[in-house]
Amino acid sequence: MPRQRDSSGFPMARDHVCWGYRRRGEFLDRAREFLAEGLAEGARVLYVAPGDEAVLAGQLRTTGWFDEGVRRGAVRVASVESTYHRGAVVDPAGQVGFYAAATSEALAAGFTGLRVAADATSLVRTPAQLDAFARYEHRADRYMAAHPMSAMCGYDLDELGDETVAQLACLHPAAHAGATSFHLHGHARDGSAAALDGELDMAVRRLWPLALERADLPATAGTIEIDAGDLDFIDHRSLFDVADYAERRGTTVVLRTRLSTPARLCELFGLTRVRVELGW
Secondary structure, eight states: OOOOBOTTSOBSSOSEEEEEESSHHHHHHHHHHHHHHHHHTTOEEEEEESSOHHHHHHHHTTSTTHHHHHHTTOEEEEEHHHHHOTTSOOOHHHHHHHHHHHHHHHHHTTOSOEEEEEEOGGGSSSHHHHHHHHHHHHHHHHHHHHSSEEEEEEEEHHHHOHHHHHHHHTTSSEESTTSOSEEEESOOSSSOSEEEEEEESGGGTTHHHHHHHHHOOOOBTTEEEEEEEEEEEEOHHHHHHHHHHHHHHTOEEEEEESOSHHHHHHHHHTOTTEEEEEOO
8 A cells, every 4th residue: 555644744654754955954854753763763863964973962952762772772863974984885785784683783782673763865875875775775674674663764866856755765765755766676575576665657767677676686587576556657768668678688577466457468569578567
């Protein structure tokens, strides 16, 4: 089912959220809310943003839960520089490994998991940074789908631009309202390589193939399976992109969807590298 939102457009299913903001205070409000929810669920929470860690701690100290949470090891604060090495191009596998270790540490300490709110604006300023970080976002999402970690990733829309943030939002299972018309993410319901929801049309003509490439979906026995049960629309051009992707990788892509049109389009255009299975 599509993800519900509150009256402000903030996703209520908060396993991995992309939150584009235009005011720093807006991000702080959402981060505090997101982290407080994690604390209530018994998780260790981590706040990551640019700047001095004492200043960052002050940004959370206005909440009633900060000092007590620090005392019992439930609340941590870290600078972007110490967590991601700002200015460098992120290593997707290495960064996921960092958070996997932090999640394991939280579990060993008796917490239910790890919840992170991070302002990642400074990590995607160059084309190389953006490409690597988008790949990391999807890899991290696949990790979160199978482990007790959740995250809210903040991006400054005024600094980066809506188009840049859309390249990141589409690789999250949830995002701020209007960020992207589709999501390619790791929270599949059936063990597929990925899940796909939303709409794929001319509006995402450049974004969709880029997202597919960055997701680097794993193949099993020569096929890449995608849970498209919440896909509302896909046009023929987007199916061509799927077929091209499968051809480059020497695989067949299986789309599991409730839509009947994709199967007819694949037959009409002879897209033998795409197999559509009706379900859901």
